[in-house]
Amino acid sequence: MKVTVDFEECLKDSPRFRAALEEVEGDVTELELKLDKLVKLCIAMIDTGKAFCTANKQFMNGIRDLAQYSFKDALVENSLTKFSDTLQEMINYHNILFDQIQRSIKTQLQTFVKEDIRKFKDAKKQFEKVSEEKENALVKNAQVQRNKQHEVEEATNILTATRKCFRHIALDYVLQINVLQSKRRAEILKSMLSFMYAHLAFFHQGYDLFSELEPYMKDLGAQLDQLAVDAAKEKRDMEQKHSTIQQKAALQDYSSDDTKLEYNVDAANGIVMEGYLFKRASNAFKTWNRRWFSIQNNQLVYQKKFKDNPTVVVEDLRLCTVKHCEDIERRFCFEVVSPTKSCMLQADSEKLRQAWIKAVQTSIATAYREKGDESEKQEKKSSPSTGSLESGSESKEKLLKGESALQRVQCIPGNAACCDCGLADPRWASINLGITLCIECSGIHRSLGVHFSKVRSLTLDSWEPELLKLMCELGNDVINRIYEAKLEKVGIKKPQSGSQRQEKEAYIRAKYVERKFVEKQAASVPLLESGTKVLPPSQEEKRHSGPEKSLLAGEQGAASQKEGDKQESSVFCDSKQPSPGLQLYRAAFEKNLPHMAEALAHGAEVNWVNVEENKATPLIQAVRGGSLVTCEFLLQNGANVNIRDMKGRGPLHHATVLGHTGQVCLFLKRGANQHATDEDGKDPLSIAVEAANADIVTLLRLARMNEEMRESEGLYGQPGDELYQDIFRDFSQMATNNPEKLNRFQQSDSQKS
Structure with a gap:
């Protein structure tokens, strides 16, 4: 059984670490007993030649015992079992090869026990000694009285030195354990294989029997070579990790802390x-x-x-x-x-x-x-007083919450009634689908999982401006034209507001999870998977092949002009539809949210990669298209904000290159990695500095400072500084409601060109 002790838990000296040590130490003790037993049996077989058959049978029993002990390692167990079965047939042959047996079994395994296991025992003694010293130092440090400054300093110094020594010896002990566990199987199998080859060479009378075993033995020999390579690689990896952890431990300030503790209210394990x-x-x-x-x-x-x-x-x-x-x-x-x-x-x-x-x-x-949250749902919403004097921040929040969000979203065609059952005045929404829901249907949507529907209240939750604008771009009518296109054909009756919950639940699951009512896509153009097209070059392909800035300057107007025409036409009008992934990819650049929603309904992968265009994703195309709402739609539907193209540039890189401040703000809020570098070794901050884009440089530096501040203060999982949140909130407002104020970079850049 191969037991590995984690280096990180070693530094914590947690109960998990102690339990793992206890298990490993018991395992090594048991292994030593088994190996000692096998070696002694071998010596008995050599010394008692006249009773070879009896000694040989005992030795085979020892092999079987070791095989049963190794039941968790199929290779060791199967090999030893097969060898012992073969030796059972050889008891009648008395050609004894004591010298070869002594070299293959006695010498190798005794060396392993005396050297490797002895090193483990020595390391164990040192660890137990320093562990006891650390516990005594901790108790002494805890017991010293605060008014005895000299004793306080002495206890603190002793504790610091003891901890440093404990970390060093404990890490060495864990390394010794892991190396031993990695080496043991190769040593056992190597010695046993040598023993079996001796029998094959000298037991002429058993040649026919061993000739059947020989192919298996050769295959095991090849596996042993690979085991040796793997063991060497594992040792190098463990030594490297050991060194890394040791350096990390040396850099951290352990003068007063046993380990660096963190807290996270959203921890997955609770x-x-x-x-x-x-x-x-x-x-x-x-x-x-x-x-x-x-x-x-x-x-x-x-x-x-x-x-x-x-x-x-x-x-x-x-x-x-x-x-x-x-x-x-x-x-x-x-x-x-x-x-x-x-x-x-x-x-x-x-x-x-x-x-x-x-x-x-x-x-x-x-x-x-x-x-x-539960009690808030019971509170009645209050309309804002026209005569009240509100501060700027309070007014801003009321624009994103309560009646304002409800009124704006319900003004969209079809949104005045629940998308799935038709109940009037819905107060809930699915933000990734862009629809409104009644409270009962919203509960069913929650049960589908966030990968299908993300539910939010229109009256109780705060709404970011880009998310509110996304809701206004879609709506119940658009989504139902997609997800209920075949409703009449299949003969399914849509549930009403008074229908049973089971009926609504079955319908909603069929509509959004199974997508039974989505119109099948028309005949697709020839495509290779992963985005390779077999079409003649078109204007669409040429549009993505040039540099990003010329792409924006020369063709963004044409894309915008096409957008108006496509909004009026049906989302199913194309007689030769591309694959869903390519449809999503193109619609993202054209800022056509209905087409994007249709592509997702047809099963498009939101992180689809176009191998012909530098492995760009739909999110990168949305950046190139210049639409903040399109980016938000993809992110709400699970787009990975850190996937990069062939040049090593992710969405944050592209938004920085193109000077799209609002998109940079959005990606930073959604966890984009601003430390990633492209093929030229440039991160987004260096690109923004070279372009002298003050707004983007400010956002990137603020985000970096906030990240460093949270790490230094241990605020993992927390939003960070209030000033940082306020600035990003202002940029989001401006990017959504007044984007012209953030166009300074693009305007000055075009004037220069």
């Missing part, structure tokens, strides 16, 4: 934060015990060992408060108080105490916010 804390017992002695604490599932829990069931300290974080404690002798203490009890905790440093307090406070706020 654990917001975890780490060691001292807990004061509630008994009369008030003893302090070190336990592994974690914030998860709106609770504060701890455990002594990894396999123990967590003990709940706080059942519901919404009912508790957290505060500093300065009135006791111990340092770095804080108290979590609930209505029924209080819990006194102590961190290892002031930095960790602040991190834990902030994590608890953030979890409390998150729990209230999640619970508050």
